[in-house]
Amino acid sequence: MADGQQDRGHTGRWTRRLYGALGILMLVLGIIGILLPVMPTTIFLILAAACFGRASPRWEAYLLQHPQFGPPIVAWREQGAISARGKAFAVLGIAIGLAVFWYTVDPVWWLGALVSIGMAGCAIWLLARPTPRTS
Structure with missing residues (x-):
């Protein structure tokens, strides 16, 4: 395998991990926003779905199909x-x-x-x- 191909695969794996970590952070901040009235929730869940879309399609699908959090995320994505x-x-x-x-x-x-x-x-x-x- 050529060195360039190894680098791309390695970078892709680390990029997915970074997006996954950011997705988890955004999800945690969104959950905190549910508990604290001064902290927003939806924007962090929108960001979490965007990060998971690049890292974990399963987690992205979970957020998009969630009965409470899915509709605002889908409305933002599809209609702004x-x-x-x-x-x-x-x-x-x-x-x-x-x-x-x-x-x-x-x-x-x-x-x-x-x-x-x-x-x-x-x-x-x-x-x-x-x-x-x-x-």
Whole structure:
């Protein structure tokens, strides 16, 4: 076997392992998000499914077919859509986070304005995403 072929196979194996490890990390963060109201869940599960898609088709299929977590992941993949409930929770979390920031940090005006603009931009982007179409 040529050296280039050995390197590609070796790299492929390590790449799959890296994606698998990242998938597990994202899955753990998603599970933590289920338990902690201030931590998101769906985005970490979307990232976990993307990582598992490159590392383990079995784990990817498990997430996509999960009765609770599968529909938001599939809606994002197929339509770039976020449910109205998901948007509401995300924007509420952003608003609470911004309020806590202003209450606890007492930043200089330009830093506070920059953080506020960034968080408002995220909220606007979330609200601009379509809601899932039912088929």
